[in-house]
Structure formats: structure tokens, C-alpha cells
Amino acid sequence: MYRYRNGPLISDTDECSSDTLNACDQLCNNTDGGYTCDCFRGYTISTDGRTCTDVDECINGSEKCHEQATCTNVVGSFTCSCNAGYNGTGTNCEDIDECENGNSPCDGNATCTNNAGSYTCTCNDGYTGTGRTCAGKQSTYCRNTHGQADCHEQASCRNTEGNYVCTCSAGFTGNGTHCEENSVCMNTEGSFTCRCKPGYIGSSCVDVRECEEDIDNCDDNADCTNTPGSFSCTCLPGYFGNGTVCTEVDECSTNNGGCEQRCTNNIGGFNCSCDSGYELNSDGLTCDEIDECSSNNGGCEQRCTNNIGGFNCSCDAGYDLNGDGLTCDEVDECSSNNGGCEQRCTNSIGSFNCSCNAGYELNNDGLTCDDINECIQGQICEQPHNCENTRGSYICGCDFGYNVDSNGLDCNGNNQDYFYNSQYTNECDQPDSCHTHAECTNNIGSYSCSCNTGYRGHGTVCNNVDECDELLDSCLPGLGICIDNPGSYSCACRDGYVGDGVTCEDIDECLTDNDKCSDDCFNTEGSYTCRCKDGYRLAVDGFNCNDIDECAEKIDNCEQVCTNTEGGFNCSCASGFTNVRDSCQGNKNECSSDTMNACDQLCNNTDGGYMCGCYRGFMIGTDDRTCTDVDECAKNELNDCDPNALCDNNQGGYTCSCRQGYTGNGTFCTDEDECTEGKHTCTENSVCMNTEGSFNCPCKSGYIGSSCVDVRECEEDIDDCDDNANCTNTPGSFSCVCHSGYVGNGTVCTGEK
Structure with missing residues (x-):
């Protein structure tokens, strides 16, 4: 950019490139031959075109606070804070349900009702007070013996907060409103005696606690409940009877327990299971057939055919299924009867071709040859x-x-x-x-x-002459191998057979110990197969036997615990149960003693065992016993810390603390105005301007740099003093005084007349 001044071409000076070249309070915009001043957001330019004054957004309506929030003007900006009874960012405020968040300020004997931005507390019936504090009204039911209370005449009445309690006197039994004597009076010569009724004992005929003293006759599989003067027996779930004799209910004996396939009766219940090749549905009763072929083709190399309760592997034409029942080997059709070919047989993948020797041609049947x-x-x-x-x-x-x-x-x-x-x-x-x-x-x-x-x-x-190709040999068809020699041929037997090739006999590999079977060997024509004993399954190599894990495959008949053994399995009872006549009975509360369970924190007793749990802030480990701390700070959804707060994890919980530049309880943080609270580090030659989470210190007019040092306008020749005036630097500014013999304001000096 250039401009003319009195004729010569002069390059434009960028006054905004140095604070000493412009007098802007905040922002400077260079123009052709000068500059203009502007302000940061939240400020407006003054009439002098240089200084900036704060805009009160709360008054001019430019703020965007929620209707349930209060706007507070700060230098260069504003803040929104939700009113009491509301929670949020200030631009969005939601009502706090004081009654629902577990921090109700109402008394424990009062009802809390949430209102918009507030709440009310009302004492419950029988109590009086402000609602924040409630005291029980002392009832007057018991003031008169035959007043409002309906206690029996052989019962005492005791007032309680908002109610009363009746208690039968010693020697009487009942609920207080009805009391009966616990003894019978028997006349004697010149006197009488009192004899306790059955179920009562002692001089005062108190109730015998048969269940607690273990003198009841309830069945081991029944609950004993004490009653006045007696007790009652009730069979446990899964048992039936009169309580003194309880017989286990065999749910499987009726309609198979509702199970579609297998029903296993156990103590107090039953379980449904499915046959091999089926899986139990979520209803716990019905079974669906498993399509083994839908997953990895059932393990079959070529074709898999699903059937009821299982599947079969098969092979494409030209292939034979191996002994493992899964893989396929290509069939050499030429190895048996020369594939039916009269002369030459050539094996191919999944098939074969017949051809003829020189001097012959193949007939239409694809097998025989005619001389040319x-x-x-x-x-x-x-x-x-x-x-x-x-x-x-x-x-x-x-x-x-x-x-x-x-x-x-x-x-x-x-x-x-x-x-x-x-x-x-x-x-x-x-x-x-x-x-x-x-x-x-x-x-x-x-x-x-x-x-x-x-x-x-x-x-x-x-x-x-190739006697072998032209089938002129005398080797045993199918079993013999023809070997062509110059002018002749010789015969040999195929593998699995012995002889001269003209006659061949099967070798019994099982008798000669030439087999590779790890268990039982069965001879076949020209070969042999391996079989396994019960409890074992033939490996894919067709020779070795692997143990069947009946427990993992759920083909055992154990009632509770199955333990696999080599070639079999053992059944046992779960912890807390005892084997009684091949049935698991009884239940022990492992949670009643720390020595009976391995739980790290919480123990929940179950039928035949127990389950471990953890306190809030912990989660159960892979061993289902130990508890490890949950790091709530690792994921935002696990904590309620404010976005402007730091989350500090600790054992079983976490704490929230507002970041530097913010204030609050950690779950709610607002910007801290360091400028108004005097927590800034700005110098006296700068102005403190609050920002979100921090503050800035822009220099005042006449000062420059990170430390806001005074601009030496006179020394740097950026003053506007007249050439006939003296420039004197002052803190933050400068002054102009006309030379002797000149008059004016210093910026303009004229000679005296």
C-alpha cells in the first residue's frame, strides 16, 4: 500500500504491528494511511474511537441465560447460573427433584413433595412439626382402661408415637386384644393347684419354643413355626406331606416335569436337558435340534447332512469318506478292475478316463477298444x-x-x-x-x-508288447499289480495283501502287530480299522483314541457335580449337599461363617452353594470371588463429575474437584472470576479480563509487552508533538510543550507575533 503526502510516494506504515504506533485499547485494524480501533467480544468502542468499555449483556438482553437462571455481568462477558432448586449449565436448567435423589431434607416421618424449583415437607399422620422436623403425637388411647384402646382386660396397654400396643399379662397368651390363660385350675383338698396347658411350662406357664429348642417333630425337609402353646410344620418347596413326614416331589414322574426330552429330579426341584444334538430353549423346557452343518459345515470336508439329533458327512462323486468320518480322499477308480477300462485307465480328480493303446480306438461305451x-x-x-x-x-x-x-x-x-x-x-x-x-x-x-x-x-x-496296458497279463484282477518288463512282465500284490501277484491273500495286520491302533484293531479286506473302548473317541488320524469329556459334552447322568476321568466320569454332590443313597440332599449356609466361603466382600447363600457379590464401587473378578475396584474415572458415564472438573478414582468410589479457574463441588463447576475476586496476577499497568476457566491481562493504553512497560513515545518518535515543541514522557503517555517563542497546545505551535 502507498499514499502521497505533499507529492512524494511513501509506503504505508502498519501502525498495528507495534503497540507503540497505535493508541488502540484492545484491537487494531490497519488501513491505508492510518488505522482503526476495535474491541474484544463483550466490549464496545468508546466515542474517542480508541478505548473499550464493557458491555452489560444482562441489561441489553444479548445474554442467552435460561428463564430459571440468573445473569451476572463480568468484565467483557457474562455468566449464567441456575436459580436455587434448579441444576444445569445456566443456559439450560432443569428442576432438581429434592425428594427423589436420596437427599430429601424432610424428616424421616414426613412426606416430601417436589415442586418446580422447590419442595414441601408434610408430617405423616400421628406426627406434628414443620415437616423438616416431626415429633410423634403422644396417643391418649391408653389413658382410660376402657377408653379408645381395645386391649383385653388381662393385657397391658402402652402408648406409642401415634398408636398403642397391647401385651397379654404373664400367664396369658394372645395378641393383646384377646388373651387366654395358659393354665388350668385343679381343686385339691383344702386348696387348688394350677397346671400349665400343653405347650406351656414353668411357674408362669410361658410358651414352650419348640422350634428354637429343637423339640419339635417336624421333618428335616420342613419349616417349623412356633405358635402360642404349640408349633406347626410346613414341608419345604419341592416336598409334600403333613410337615412331620415330607416326601420329595419327583416332578419328573408327572408329564416328565414338562420337559420335552430329559428331566432330572433334584432336591426341591428339577432340571430339563436335551439329548445329544439338541439345545435347551430359553423356556427351560423345550429343545431345538442343533443344525451342526450350519457352523463350519459340521467339520465335514465336503458335504454335511443334518439329521435329527446329529449329522453325517459325505463326499462328492469320486471321493471316499475316511475313517474319521469327516475328511474325504479322492478315489482311484483305476485301482479297482482298471476302472472297467479294457486297456488304459487314467485317474483324475473325482473321476477317470479310458483310452486305448496305439493301433486301437475307443468305442462309444467309453470302456472297450477295437483294433484299427x-x-x-x-x-x-x-x-x-x-x-x-x-x-x-x-x-x-x-x-x-x-x-x-x-x-x-x-x-x-x-x-x-x-x-x-x-x-x-x-x-x-x-x-x-x-x-x-x-x-x-x-x-x-x-x-x-x-x-x-x-x-x-x-x-x-x-x-x-506292454502286456499290462493291453491286459494280456495273468495278474490277479483287482488285487494284483502288473509290472511291464522288456519282452515280458511280472506280477505283485497290492498293499495289504501277500502273494505272487497271480494269487493274493489278505494280510491280517491286527494279528501281525503291523497296525498303528492305540486301542482295538479290526481287520478288513486289504486293510484294517481302529476302534476305541467305551469312554474314548477315535482321533482324526484314525489310529489314536482320545478321552471323551462326558461332563463338558453333558452326556453324563450326574445329579449335581460331574468330574471327568480317563475313559469315564464321576458324580458327586455340590458343596453343602450330602450323598444319601445316590441322591444329593441337604443345604448348608456357607455365608454364615467366613471359613466356609471364599467371598471377598458379600456372600449370598444359594441352594447347595453360595454366590459372591461386591460393594458398590467394586466389581466381581473372573474367579467369581474377589472384588476389584471400578475405575469410575475411566469412562464419563460412570461418574457425575462436571466437564470442568477432575475425577480422582479411589477404592470403591471417586471424588470430583473443579479444575483450576473453576469453583464448585466437583459435580457442578462454574467459572471463577479471578478479576472480581482478586485472584489474578495482572500488574497495575494492565487490565484483568476474565475468560472461561482463566483470565487475561491486556496492557493499558500507553503500556506494552508481557510486563506492560511504559511506551517511550518521545524516544521512539511516535508522539504527535509539533516540531516546535518539546516532548516529555509520562507514565502511560507523554506531554508536548511549545518552545519559547511559540504558542499552542504542543501538538500545534505557532510563532508569537
Whole structure:
């Protein structure tokens, strides 16, 4: 930015870049050739355009306090605080229900009624007072023997707060309004005696406490209740009878206890359970079939079929199920009867293919092969009329006087003057006339070659016959293995069999100790299978046996506690129960003594055992016994500390304390006005301005820096004194005095006339 002054181009000075270049109280906005002043929020600019004065938001209506809150103006801002009887931030206030939060100020014998922003206390009937304090009215029922009280004439009356109590006199029994003598008068010669009625004892005929003294005849499974002069017996839940004899109710004997499948009777009740392959529904009675195939395909490698109470694994076509009942192995169809193929069988994943040897073609049935007659499929031999078809091949011959060429197809030489040649030649004596695996036969004027047994060809060329491929062997079908050799073959037996291959017998691996079974071995044709004793299950390797945990799989028949053992399980009674004739009976209160339970804090007795609990502020550990402190400060929803408070966890609870700059009880914190309460650290050359949770100290006009030091306007040449005036620095300002011979206010000086 530039501006002209008296002609020359001069760059603009940013007066806002230094507090010494502007006189703004708070904010400075640089302009072209000058600056303007502005104020922080909560202040307004004064008429001098420099200083800022506080805005009273509470008066001008710009505050946003709740209708049930009080607005308090502070320097540069305002605060909202909920009125008495309300709680909140000030911008939002809700009525405090003094009667519901457990801190009711009313007397214990008074009724608390919540009102908007307040409450009322009213003493209950029979009491009098302000409601905050209530005292019982002394009743007058007992003032007259036959007044308002309806006590028996053999009973005493005692006034209580707002009521009265009647008590039968000694020797009488009843509820006070009705009293009967506990003795019978018997006349004697010249006198009388008093004999206590049954159920009473002593000179005053007091009631015998049969239940407490354990002289009742109630059944062990019955509750004894003392009555005046007697007692009563009531069978416990799960038992029936007259109280002196109580018989356990076998809920399972009627309609199976309502259970859909299994019902187990126990002391005072029963439990429903389900067969293997089923699970108990939330009603505790019915069972739903478990679809084992819906989870991880039931463990099956290929196909899983769910059925009632279980499931089965099966395999795709071309696969066999292994002994583990889960995994599948690919079937080598070629290993059995050559897959039905006449010649060659090639196994593939899940299937197989048949093919034929050279010189044969596969029929439409995909199994059998027919010989190809090469001699009728065009001119193969040089002399077609001398072509001889063989199984799987052909042989080319030549007319008399010609020899078959080494390629087995062409004819060499001619028969000219053959019969007149007096020289006889034995071609068999000549090397390389016939193939190495052929026999040479000399003829008049010629010779012939024939392949040895086990070879096929026209004699000059002989190829090994694969008896195994062409099924020309005598190996035992299905069990024997054919091994091709040059000019021959040999037979051997498959694994699991013994013999020469022409005859094979099954090897009983179980008798020869060649099996790998850890338990029982069962021989099968060509192999064997392993089985386990009761209480064990065959492992996935098909050889070893693993113990069945009947307790974990819930296939035991224990009434209470099941303990797994190797190959079986044991049943026992839970703590507090005793085995009586293979039934668990009795209950012990483990919570009555610290030596009988392992609870860290609270103990709750249950039927046949106990459960541990914790005090408020603690939670039960994974061992269900020890209690650990809950860190309420770890999550905001676990404590009611104000957002401007610190949460300090302690054993079984927590404390809230307002952060620095806030005041309150920790659950409710408001901003502390350090400026009005004199808790700030601002210097005398600065102004204290309260902020949320803290305060600021902006310098007063004429002061600058973090310590608000005086601006040296004269020294820094930022005064507005006239050139013909002296500038004198003062605290926070400066003064201008015209030189001698000049007059004016110092900022403007003119020469004296």
C-alpha cells in the first residue's frame, strides 16, 4: 500500500504491528494511511474511537441465560447460573427433584413433595412439626382402661408415637386384644393347684419354643413355626406331606416335569436337558435340534447332512469318506478292475478316463477298444496287397525277390533272373537283417524276420508288447499289480495283501502287530480299522483314541457335580449337599461363617452353594470371588463429575474437584472470576479480563509487552508533538510543550507575533 503526502510516494506504515504506533485499547485494524480501533467480544468502542468499555449483556438482553437462571455481568462477558432448586449449565436448567435423589431434607416421618424449583415437607399422620422436623403425637388411647384402646382386660396397654400396643399379662397368651390363660385350675383338698396347658411350662406357664429348642417333630425337609402353646410344620418347596413326614416331589414322574426330552429330579426341584444334538430353549423346557452343518459345515470336508439329533458327512462323486468320518480322499477308480477300462485307465480328480493303446480306438461305451485295420486306411505299405493287419498294428511284406526296407514299409531289389542265379545267399548270416529282438528265417532267394515273444512288429522293427496296458497279463484282477518288463512282465500284490501277484491273500495286520491302533484293531479286506473302548473317541488320524469329556459334552447322568476321568466320569454332590443313597440332599449356609466361603466382600447363600457379590464401587473378578475396584474415572458415564472438573478414582468410589479457574463441588463447576475476586496476577499497568476457566491481562493504553512497560513515545518518535515543541514522557503517555517563542497546545505551535 502507498499514499502521497505533499507529492512524494511513501509506503504505508502498519501502525498495528507495534503497540507503540497505535493508541488502540484492545484491537487494531490497519488501513491505508492510518488505522482503526476495535474491541474484544463483550466490549464496545468508546466515542474517542480508541478505548473499550464493557458491555452489560444482562441489561441489553444479548445474554442467552435460561428463564430459571440468573445473569451476572463480568468484565467483557457474562455468566449464567441456575436459580436455587434448579441444576444445569445456566443456559439450560432443569428442576432438581429434592425428594427423589436420596437427599430429601424432610424428616424421616414426613412426606416430601417436589415442586418446580422447590419442595414441601408434610408430617405423616400421628406426627406434628414443620415437616423438616416431626415429633410423634403422644396417643391418649391408653389413658382410660376402657377408653379408645381395645386391649383385653388381662393385657397391658402402652402408648406409642401415634398408636398403642397391647401385651397379654404373664400367664396369658394372645395378641393383646384377646388373651387366654395358659393354665388350668385343679381343686385339691383344702386348696387348688394350677397346671400349665400343653405347650406351656414353668411357674408362669410361658410358651414352650419348640422350634428354637429343637423339640419339635417336624421333618428335616420342613419349616417349623412356633405358635402360642404349640408349633406347626410346613414341608419345604419341592416336598409334600403333613410337615412331620415330607416326601420329595419327583416332578419328573408327572408329564416328565414338562420337559420335552430329559428331566432330572433334584432336591426341591428339577432340571430339563436335551439329548445329544439338541439345545435347551430359553423356556427351560423345550429343545431345538442343533443344525451342526450350519457352523463350519459340521467339520465335514465336503458335504454335511443334518439329521435329527446329529449329522453325517459325505463326499462328492469320486471321493471316499475316511475313517474319521469327516475328511474325504479322492478315489482311484483305476485301482479297482482298471476302472472297467479294457486297456488304459487314467485317474483324475473325482473321476477317470479310458483310452486305448496305439493301433486301437475307443468305442462309444467309453470302456472297450477295437483294433484299427491300418491296411484298409490308404496305402501304408509300398505294396498294399502285402499289408497284413495285426492286433494293434500291421506288417508290410514284399513280392518274391524283394526285401522289406529298414523303414518296414518299402521294398528293395527285384526278382530279375532270380531263379537263374546259381549263387545261393543266406541273408540271415548278414548282420542287421532282422531286429535285435527278432528271429531270422532264410528262404530260397529271400529271408523272413519274426519278432520274439513279448515283442511285436514286422521283424526288422520289433517293439516291446506292454502286456499290462493291453491286459494280456495273468495278474490277479483287482488285487494284483502288473509290472511291464522288456519282452515280458511280472506280477505283485497290492498293499495289504501277500502273494505272487497271480494269487493274493489278505494280510491280517491286527494279528501281525503291523497296525498303528492305540486301542482295538479290526481287520478288513486289504486293510484294517481302529476302534476305541467305551469312554474314548477315535482321533482324526484314525489310529489314536482320545478321552471323551462326558461332563463338558453333558452326556453324563450326574445329579449335581460331574468330574471327568480317563475313559469315564464321576458324580458327586455340590458343596453343602450330602450323598444319601445316590441322591444329593441337604443345604448348608456357607455365608454364615467366613471359613466356609471364599467371598471377598458379600456372600449370598444359594441352594447347595453360595454366590459372591461386591460393594458398590467394586466389581466381581473372573474367579467369581474377589472384588476389584471400578475405575469410575475411566469412562464419563460412570461418574457425575462436571466437564470442568477432575475425577480422582479411589477404592470403591471417586471424588470430583473443579479444575483450576473453576469453583464448585466437583459435580457442578462454574467459572471463577479471578478479576472480581482478586485472584489474578495482572500488574497495575494492565487490565484483568476474565475468560472461561482463566483470565487475561491486556496492557493499558500507553503500556506494552508481557510486563506492560511504559511506551517511550518521545524516544521512539511516535508522539504527535509539533516540531516546535518539546516532548516529555509520562507514565502511560507523554506531554508536548511549545518552545519559547511559540504558542499552542504542543501538538500545534505557532510563532508569537
